[in-house]
Amino acid sequence: MQTYPTRPQAAPLALNVPLEQQLRERTAELEAARAELVDFAYSISHDLRAPLRSIVGFAKVIEEDYADRVDAEGRDALHRVRAAARKMAEQLDDMLKLSRVSRSELTREPVDLGDLAREIATELEAAAPRPGVVFDIAPGLVGWGDRRLLALLLQNLLGNAWKFTSAHASARIEIGVTSAAGEPAYFVRDDGAGFDMADARRLFNPFQRLHGTAEFPGTGIGLAIVRRIVQRHGGRVWAEGALEKGATFYFTLPGARIETQAPVREAALT
């Protein structure tokens, strides 16, 4: 019987030691970066909000206590100061939400995305009933991932679909699974305002907005959160759409098994 060496015999140390060392160094680097992120988020949360409270608060003090000495133009200026500070506070909160996704622990389990989608749809309908909107949720949509993060992902995608169809009297929001490059790709599709495909990549950047806030409110953090969640699962996310013809958001969850009776169609990859 012939035995095979389990590892190359020549200079194992010369090869292995630097590798292990590299790995250790890399791990230490990652750990340091993670700790820095936690500190940074804590500091944003504590230190950067306080000055904003002063700006908003004392602008209000001028408005209230010096009303007789501030004219209409002055009041407008103070109003703008307060609005800008409030917006910044909202953006700080959003950055924290995004960093919380990066910091939270990932526990994978089979998650019924259809159940989650139905719960979210019910919440959206309860908050602001729109009888013209139909949710079409494929049966047996099971994904492999972190339940809390996947719920947050669907909240953002369904919330967007709900928001960007709000200018239409009737709308259809579809949640299903298809196959992309041999991999199951879950999708959320709407027939709302859509977007220009030239902007498809920019969509996922934090605070990137393609519509005016007067048209559709929001700070533009939702899709950045979606991308971060999918990245944490090692998956891919992409979008297809056309102006006034709706949008479809796809995401993959590696290790996901398709357990659905829904017809599987091939999605066009961007």
Added chain:
Amino acid sequence: MTDTILLVEDNADDEKLTLRALQMNNTLNPVIIARDGAEALELLLGTEAQPFGLVLLDLRLPKVHGLTVLQRMRADPRTRLTPVVILTSSKEEADLVSGYAMGVNSYIRKPVDFHRFTEAVAKVGMYWLMLNEVPPPMSAPALAAAQP
């Protein structure tokens, strides 16, 4: 029972805004201010300590952290039952969990919007100083006897 409020706040702007908010809500209770954690501990547990009806406690304080102030308060029979409301900028999960674990009565994140800030301070004052009933001051042995 005392109706004096202890405001533990190191930020001068926040101090002024909190006092203004209390004033606007016609809260006439006397307010004593501690500008760091050590000052707060001296007022609460020092040689000339006095009782307070409500402590509004910031977390990120110079010298002694707000959570340490809370911990020392809860360890001392004189302040074990004093209502403490954390009034701070952050709602980081770690702070929330530690605060409640150490026996805080409420946790309020200061809203940036002054109108909402005023409203929050008004509600806290109204609830803790008017609606809420607190047990009568207990001597140390009585409190020890009440421990499970």
